[in-house]
Each structure stands twice: as C-alpha cells, then as structure tokens.
Amino acid sequence: MKLTLLLYLLPVFILCTLPFNSWAQTSIAGQVLDARSKLPLEGVTISTNTGQQTISSKSGDFMLITADASVLYFSYLSYQTQTITLPVSAPELKVYLQPTAAALQEVVVTGYQSNRPLLETAGALSIVGSDVISRFDESSLVRAVNTAPGVRMDERAPASYRLSIRGSTLRSPYGIRNIKLYFNGMPLTEANGTTALNLIDAASIGSMEILKGPTASIYGAGTGGTILLEPKRAEADKQQVQVGATVGSYGFRKYTATATAGNSKSNVLVQYARQQYDGYREQSALDRHVLLLSPEFYISDKQTIAANILYTDLYYELPGGITKEQYDQNPRQARGGMSGSVRQQASIDLQSINVGLKQEYKFSDNWRNTTSVYTLHRFRENPFNTDYERVANQEYGGRTSFTHSASLGSIPTVYTFGAEFQRGFEAARTYNNNAGTPDSLRTDDEVIAKTGFIFGQAELELPADFILTLALSLNDTKYNITRLKQAATGQYKYNRDFKAVVSPRVALLKKLTDQVSAHVSISSGFSPPTEEELLPSDGSLNKDLEAEKGINYEAGLRGSTSNNRFTYDVVGFYFRLNETIVSRQNALGVAVFRNVGSTAQKGIETALGYTLLENQDQLLTLLKLWTSYTYSHFRFKEYQKDQEDLSGNKLTGVAPHTLTAGLDLNTKPGLYFNLTSNYVDKTLLNDENTVFADSYFILAARAGYRKSIARHFELEVFAGADNITDQKYSLGNDLNAFGGRYFQPAPNRNYYGGLTLKYKL
Template sequence: MKSLFRNFFIITFFIQVATSFSQVLVKGKVVNEYGIALNETVIINNKNKIIETTDAKGFFEIEKEGLYTFQKKGYQLKSLYLKNKEFYTVQLTLNSLELDEIIVTSNHIPQKLKKATASIAIVSQKDIQRSNNTDFAPILNRTPGVFMQNGALNTNRITIRGIGARNLFGTSKIRAYFKDIPLTNGSGETTIEDFELASIANFEIIKGAVSSIYGAGLGGVIHLNPKNANFNEFSIQPEFSVGSFGLTKSMLTANYGSKKHSFKAVFSDTYSDGFRENNKYDRKTFTLNTNHFLGKNDELTFLTSYIDLIAFIPSSINAEAFRERPESAAFTWKNAQGFEDSKRVVFGLSWRHNFKDNLKQVTSIFTSFRNNYEPRPFNILKENTFATGVRSRFLGDFKLFNKKLDWTFGAEFFNDVYNSITFENLYENFPADNGSVAGDNLSDFKENRNYYNIFSEANYHFSEKTTLTIGINLNKTWYNLEDRFQVSENNPDQSGAFSFKTIVSPKIGLSHLISENLSVFSSISHGFSPLSLEETLLPNGQINTNLQPETGWNFEIGTRGNFFNNRLFYNLSLYRLNIKNLLVSRRTAEDEFIGINAGETQHDGLESQLIYKWIENKKLSLNMFVNITANNFIFKEFIDDKNDFSGNDLTGVPSSIFNAGVDFNFQKGFYGNINYQYVGSMPITDANNLYTDAYNLTNLKVGYVFSLLKEIKVNTFFGVNNLFNEAYASQILINASSFGGAAPRYFYPGNPINYFTGINFNYLF
C-alpha cells in the first residue's frame, strides 16, 4: 500500500511540474492594417526555431518569452520580443510585391484579392512613397483605369473608366471613404486631395459600377485607409522638406501603442507659391487615428481629421496664353484675386463585435462639416455643409449544401444640410491690388439632402477554387430646397423638393482558381449616379422632375496571378460599361448651368498591371512595374439641342495611359525609383474638333536611410518631377464657352521641371 501511495505521489508531482513548465505564458492576436484577423500566420522563435501558428480568429498562445518573427504570405516580416504573461496585438503591413495574397475589405466581406470577383486596385504605402507626399495625381495616375487631372493642388478631377469626365469643376459620380467616413457629399461630389498623404496607409479602389455595395457609385469607389499606430511601440517622426515654387512642408507624426491600444497623430503644414500667378497654397492638417482591442470580441476605432486650407485659384487659360505664358493666371481671376478659404472636419467612430466565431457586426457613426469662403470674378460664394450618418452591417457564414457561404447584410443612412449664399463681387470698381470686394446679396439657399442604402452580399464557395458572389442594394435619395432670398419678378422662389424613384442595383460575379497562383473572374454589376439639386433647377425657378439619374451596367472579365516563385505578379481586365440617361450641363451664363439627359455612352477598356522582382537578395532589391490603360470611350447616342455627336470620342478622357518604373533598394540604405508616364490625347470638345497633345512625364526620387545612434533612423531624399521639362495640359475644361469676345479658356498648364528634397527622423523610444 505504501509503495502504491509513493508511486501515485511521484506521478502526480511530475504531472504538476510538467504542467507548470508547459503552461501558456504569452497570448496575442495578429491583424492586418485594417484590423482584420490573420489566420495561419507563422510565428517563429528566433532562438530555437520552434514554429507556432495563429488560429482561425488570428489568436496565438506561446509557452516561452523571447524574440519571435511573424510571417504571413502577402505581408512584411515583423519581429517582436514577447514577454511572459502579456497579451499582444501584432499588426502586419502588406507587401506590395505579393498583392494577390493580401486581404481586401472594400467589398465588405474580407477575402484574398485573388478570389475577388471585382476589379480592385491596391495603392500601397510603397506606391505613395514613390512621390513627394504632396500631390495625389502622380500616385493615382499609376493605377490602371484611374486618371486624375490637376490644375492646381486644390483643383482636381478624378475619373474612373471615363466616369466623371464631364464634370466641369471637381470630382463627381465616384464615391470616396476615409475608412468608414463618406467623403462624398449629398450631391455626389467628392474631394480627397485636401487630406494629408502621410496619414494614409494605402488606397483600395473598386473600379466600375459598384452601386450594389455602396449605392450611388457609377464609376467606382476610392477607399483611403488611414495609417494605424504600431502596437507595442512609442515613436516620434518629424519631417521637413522644401522644393520648387516656394514649397515648404513640415510634418510631425507621433505613435504610441500598448499591447491593446494604439494612437497615431499626424500634423502637417504645407505652403507653396505655385508655378502660376495667383497660385499660393497654404494648408494645415491634423489627423488622429486610434484602435482599441477591448477584449477577444470587441474592437473600437476612432478617426478624426481637421483641414485648414487657403488656396488661390489661377483658373484655366486660352490656347495662346497656354503656349506663350503658361505661368499666367486667367485675367479676371488674377484681378479678383480669387481663392478658397476652407475649413473641414471629419469624425468617425466604429465598433466591431464578435457574437461568435461565425457572426459579428460592424457599426460606424460619422459626422463632418465644411465651411468655405470663395471669391470668384462673377460672385462671392459663402457656404457650409454639416453631415451626419450611420452605417451598420452584420457578417457571418454558414454551410449551404455542405459548402461555405459568407454573407453580409446592412444599411446606411446619410444626411447633409448645405447652406450657400452669394454676393456681388465689386473688384472691378476698386484698385487692382484690392482683390475681391463683397456687394449686394444675390442668393440664399438651404438644401437638405438625404439617402439610405440597404445592401446585402454573399460569397458562396462551390469549392476551394470557385466562388460565386451575389449582391444587391436598394437606394432612396431625396432633396429639399429652401430659397431664403427675397422673391421678385426677376428672382422667382425656387423652393421645392425632388425625390428619386427607389433604385435597385444588383451584382453577380464568379471567380475560379485555375491553380494556386492563377485565377480568373467575371462580373456583371449595375450602377447609378444621382442628380444634384442645382442640375434639376430651371431658369424659371422650377424643378425639372423629368430628369433621370445616369445608370449603367458594367460587364467584365479578368485574371490575376503570380509566377516564377512569386517573382512576377500580373492583373488584367477587359470591360464594357454602358451608360444611359447621360447628364449634360448646358452652360447658360458664366456661372449658370442647367442639366439635360442627352443620350448614352459606351466605355470599352483594357487595364493591365505587371510587377516583376528582378533581384531579391540580402544586398539588393530591384523591381519593375508596368501599367497599361487602353480606352475606347464613345458617345453611343448624344444629341444636344441641334447637335448630333453620336459616335464621337468621349470628351476629357485620354485614349491611353502607359506607366513604367523601376524601384531599387540597397541593404546599406541607398534607395530610389524612376517613373515614366505617357498620356494620350484627349478630346476637348464634344464635336471632337479640338484635342490636347499627348505628353510624356518622367519623375525620379532617390534617398538614403541610416541609423543615428541606436534609437534614431534618418531618411534623406531628393526628387525631380517632369525631368525633361515637358509642356503639357495637366487639366482641361471641356466645352469651355467664350464670353465677351474672349477666346475660350480650355487649359490648365502643368508644372515645368521641379524638385523637392527633405529629411525625416524616426526616433523610437
């Protein structure tokens, strides 16, 4: 009996000892830049090379403290020292050279890019850093299918697959989000160029009709994903740069991350005299992004951005001035010293909750406001907008016929109130150096603009290789206009309401993995773009209820893949986008337009992207990229008054765009890139009797990274834009009219050769 008791005691003792040595000491979770859990992430102990992996929800448990390397295909390696009895949130950054392996979230259901049934472009942090972090255009214009014209830092027009090209001033018919916060107002106009590039981690761009997900989105959606702070890190990063035309830019980035909470703040101050007359630009921004993991099932994120901008406006010039005096401003804008003084704030709060492994919800509330004062030669505009909204969706999965089905269902409501007042501009009655002077009140409007979307999407996995996507969106949009100006014979009361019919936008797509590294996809999707209240107003003050929103169908096939052991990545898409109820802004005076439905357009195109790793070793990384956009956009049917433009090329869109570049990075710290872009000619008029000249641009940037002491990393850089001093039109004003016998002002001149240089310090505490 004693022997039995002794043996039992010994066995129990050794079990307890073994258990104590094998107990879990470190726990954590691995996520990507969007906070999406990364399953099957490999965790390597740098000392004994023991390998662990994360589970389906991204969680891991490790028995011993030490230095570990986190490895996930499609993401950059990350090393972190893990201490006993601590919980860590480990965030991985995407690798721009393995795009098909990354997880995209812009279609609401997270999935690998190579399984997506839509055409999605990723603009990575590396793509952003190829340029001078001041101008959006060089970055977006390297994306196939996307074209950004920029007459100045504050004067831009973005088109996707030709959609939005007919908007005269700014970007329209394309939606944009800063994380979950809409940047598109109630009239469908979008401004993203005011935001600080250094606060953006990457862009996800869905090209084509996307109304099945986001409601009004005929051309596509641009997602600006803000930089998140690194967890378990405290750092400060000041940067200062200078450049041509009086450019000075200072920035300060602060990062604080604990094991469950992170805070990143970015302040920037940008000033430029500009290449042209009346072209000064002065912008200050502050962006704060925080992430909080409250437990295994709850995550809270907070995002706010403040922008204070004063930018003068040189406007467009005629052909003679464009050839002989490209630095000149339009005569009237110069004398009036036209400018915009804008203050803008956006705010969003998102809550993610996991009910269980296969069911969670994401709810975001957001608000924004913008105040703007803009003296123009024809009047002085004072406006403000206040917007609020909420977007909530459930995500889950279940088995259907023994196959997995991922689904999402949700709704979004948006309201903005827009107030606008105009005054006479009496600048002509005062000395030229006085600039604009406000006179009598000309108008006073209040617009209440609303919409809601109810949406659903599902991915049904027939097998590990084949996925069917079905989506549908129901949208309702309505406006109310209050004319608060005194009513008279010459100024009829324009108050009224306009409500669109409910629009249903479906989508169906299919993707198939031919092999682990090669996939094909196809999709059919519907899209629409609503009218603005201004476009519905007739000269007699009545609202034109006969106008219809532009609608269209996008048909697409494509393929993605990588070869040669992940050294070559490619993306190829062929599409046709048919638009009906083409909306035309017919100009009736210098600042007066009316909208008409004038016909149909047909957008046929090819988009191709190729990335190749020439050399990838410990001493040198050498990569190249080639992007091709080929457009055949025509007016299928277009009758404007007595003019029949059917069969003509679509105005304001280049026939082709070609981008190529080389990036290199030496282990010792020297890096750089050179980029070449060709932009084909663009029709300036609907009659196609005037085209721009095609042009070629070459930009380069080089830099050197080194360590100063153990905690400080220094990055010095120098760049040149338009290396060969090409004369070109960086933006055009289509169908410009002539007033008072003056020649039409079609052209915004691009900047001649210009440079930038700077230094960045990263101090890691």
C-alpha cells in the same frame, strides 16, 4: 564511499533543480494578423533566438514556452518578417504582419465586405499603398492614384482635384462626383454627392482600395466606382514620434509631425501637417493645415472601436483656364480680363471638422457587425470670377453592416446585409464679386439633401473552386431646395425625389490554380445628380436633370507565377450608360449640366509587376519593375446637341491610351531609388471633337537614404524631381469651356528635397 554518496545525492539534486528550471520558463501567447485586413494568419512560424519554435493556428493564435529567449521572430511566406524584443508588457500579443511588395496578389481586400484574398475577389480593383504615395513629394495623391489602371486624377490648381474612374470626368468640371469615398469605413462623400478629398493630407493615407465601375452594390448609388481610404497604422508594439520637412520649387514647403503607438490594446495615429505653395502660375498659392486624430482600441477579442477627428483649414487660389494662344505664349499666367482671376481674387477658403466613430463587434464565429456614425461641419468662402459664394454645411449619417457565415446545404456561404443613411443641410448665399469683396446679394438658398440605401450580398463557395456573388442595393435620394431670395424670380421651394432604384450585381470567380483566378460579372448602377448640378452658381435651377443609369459587363484574369515574382491583373469591360450627364460652360464661365442620351465605353486595364530580386540578406534587397496600361474605346452612342448630332463622337476628356511604369530599388545600407514614367495620349476637350490637348510623357524620380542612429533614432534624407522631361502639358483641362479657355497648365521641371527624423520609444 564517496561514489555511493554521489549516486544517492544525484536524484535529489535533479529533483531540487527541476522547479527552478520551470520557474525560469516564460509562457508567451498571442495572435498573428494581416496588418491591412486585420484577419488572422494561419501557419506563421514563431521562433526565438534560443531555438524554440511554434506555428500559429487557424485563428492566428499561438503559445510558446521559453526559458531565456530575448527576441521573437514572426516569419510567413509573402510577408515581412517581424522582430519583437522580450519581455513584453501585454499578457497577450497582437502581431500585425505587413505583406511584402512581391505579394500584392495575396493581400486581403475589404472592399466587398467578405475580406477575401485578392485572388478570390471577383471584381476590378486596384490597391494604392503608402509605399506608392511616398514615391513622390506627398503634396497630393494625384501622381500615386495615376499609377492605377483605369483611374485618372487631375489637379486643376493646387488642392483643386478632379477624379474619374473609367471616364466619369464627363460630369466633373471640378471636384469629385459619381464616385463614393470612405475614410476608415466612414462616408467621406457627402449627402449632396460631392467629396472634399483635399481635406486629407496624403501622408496620412496607409492604403487605398479602388473599386471600378458600378460593381460596389454594397456601397449604394454610383456608376463611377468606390474608393476606400485607410489611415496609416503603427506597427505592433512600436511607439514613435516623427517630424519631417520638405521644400521644393515654386515655394513648396511642407512640415509634418506624427505620433503613432501600437500595442495589443490600441493603435493610435496623431498627425499635424502644414503645406504651403507659392504657385507655378499666377493666383495659384496654397496654405493648408490638417490635424488628424485616428485611434483604434481593441476592447476585447470581440470588440474594436475606432474614431476619426479630422480638422482642416485650407486656402487655395484658382488661376482659371486659359486659351491655346495664352497657353503657348505664357503658361504661367492666370485668366485675365475684367473678370480675371487675379482681379477677382478667385480662391477658396475652407474650414472643416469631420468626426466619426466606428465599432466592429464579433457576436460569434459566424456573426459580426460593423457600425459607424459621423458628423461634419464646414464653412466655405469662394470668391470666383463671376460671383462670390458663402456656404455653410452641417451633416450627419451612419452605416451598419452584418456578416453571417453559414452553409446553404453543403455550400459554405457568407451573407452581408445592412444600410446607410446621410442627411445634409446647406445654407448658401451668392453675391456679386467686387474685386474679391462680396457686393449685392444674388441668391439665398437652403438645401436639405437626404440619401440612403439598403444592401444585401451572398457569396457562395461552389464545388470545383467556383465562388458566386449575388448582391443588390435599393437606393433613394431627395433634395429639398428653398430659395429665400433671388432678385429676378423671388422666393420658391423645389423638392426632387429620385425614386428608389434597385442596383443588382452578379459575379462568378473560378480559381484555376493556387496562383491564378478568372472572374466575370454583370452589374448595374444608378447615380443621381449632385446638388451643384441641380443648382449651379449662376442662380438657375435644373429641374429636368435625371439620374444616370448604366450596365457594366466585365471579365478578368489575375494571378502570379515564379513564386510571386511576376504578378498580373488584366480586366476587359463594356459599360453602357444611359441619361449620361455632361457639363458645359455658359457665357459667364459657370458649369451647367444636361442629360445627352447614352455612351458606350469599352476598355482594357492591365497591371503587371516583376520582382527581379528580393532578399533582405544581400546588398541589393529589392529590385522591382512594374507597369499599368489602360485602353479606352469610349463613344457617345446617342447625343443630340441642339441641331447637331454628335452620336459616334469620342468621349470628352478621356485619353485612348495611358501608360505608367516604374522601377523600385532598395539596398541593405538604406539607399533607395524610385523611378516613375507616365504617358497620356492626346485628349479631346469638347464634345464636338474639334479641340484636343497634346499627348505627353513625363518622368519622376526620388532617391533617399535611411539610417538608424544609436538605438532610438532613424533619419531619412531624400530628394526628387518631377516632370524631368520638362514637358509642356495641361493637367486638369476644362471640358467644353466657353471662350476657348480649356487649359490648366502643369508645372515644368521641378525639384524637392527634405528629411524625416523618427524617435522610437
């Protein structure tokens, strides 16, 4: 009787409990994307701590039904596994996976607007991530950038940067020229052709994509290259506040406060940094305040809006170049004499605000657009050895690009086209410098610079794993110079229009295997003079200066073996540059410029990496070796200087051989160690090839310990050293310097240490 009753009641019990089981189940939906490119990832495994599992679709979407799971795991080959604690507040998750160190060749790059993996990108480029920047003290980007082959960054004084790609140092006695920079997709290079990279704090950079040579037709005029800077971003569904402090030799102090928040609707970075330095040399102190607000809002699956607000208050002193005799006697001294740097208080005091807004909109699966607009306002006071400058800048500009995916017959094709425009206004006055005080007025100028271009590109996926790229840009630059006052010549107006020039690019890539590809390309470049080259600070006007034009031939091989443990990227190039612009110093120490004919630049760039070990479950979680090597055979092909023929001479300021190598070691308890070595060959300092800087070999190291404290805190303690070999070398030599003042000595062996504390909300 009882058994019969139980048999009747059992189906009733099952039917009654089924709804309760279904009510306890939770549906979780979302999308998985690459953290750098923001592109969807297909095939990501999403699992729970209770055993449920699913795979992301081609669009990166996933949906998982679970009953009592508390943790989600996202795992994908060559990406860091990410863990998310349930429940989550957002109805749909957006999960961003970070590529692992051993998967550099699988990182998707954005430099050519088509968002392809590096293995499918036909062009020479290097990626410098935040992991490379944090190998050092984060006082500047110099040592991180110099790990990339074919790229050289100098620091003539703290915050006085010079950057060159493949020998573009020739026309850069100071500052950054002939290279275009963008920050978060918005122009950082101004309409007058100059870039104030020292306005950005190194710790706020998440990644740098460096496109080398005149290969970036979609970025307009330029023969040196293009650099794309991206700010750091928070991890998905993580909010944290971080404070840090670093102190070091020669009065180095740096303090940072950072807040980041990431979720399915937004990703926000707010950072304040204060950096001070007493200086290794006389008259080389620095004081910099940087405030960056960089939010990104995911309005919908179709629309993303990002903004940048960058405010900088920067003061740094200029010690000036010294002679070989002074360099050997006391490298810490500044330029002396009646017009010496200390007596004239040579320095730069700069206040700047840069505001930008960017929208990415996806009209359909085949059409998308990215549009950005920006404005900047800047004021600079520059007492120099020979004069005193006061300059105010105002500028605005914008860029838009459309991308369309289609088929040309049976051939998948991606079209990209758009335009960019910039307009800058500068009011500049120069005075006699009376011991750091402006004296009588020399010149009073107003300069309007306008530059713009239209561009187009088509990428065709041909049979047999070939990818053909056809691109061109039409560039135009104009200057309107009004001299309101000059004691010697009086008022005048001068207009210069560097006529529109077409810069084409053709590239072909062959994917040999799933891990190896080869590429070749031919491209031309056009680079008009900057405003500072047309109008140097001695009051002269360079009416005869012409734009540089060049053609670049390139071939490369990149790939990986042993399950991405060994990666390689090798490029050979030949670049022919006409109307080459070089700089020389006159008797006043002012840089002046002229066209000298042509150069022939041949080189090889190699980047290698080998991951000996990468396993998050072992005591030693990462052990990696890497190196980059650059060979430069650069010559003046045609160069007539007055009565002297310098044709065939080696290019000034370019070392024939540079080599950087490093070791990275991480442990499960949180200990880490980085070692970086850098060799630079003997470098010629004048066009006559009679003066050179000695070769040098330096070492840098950093060790630290990261530890989670309780549930919300994470502490990192670190210490490091630079120039461990205690080499005497000059970083940022003055080329073709008047009076033999070629040398800008770098610090000897120096140390730093600090800590950061994170609070995770």
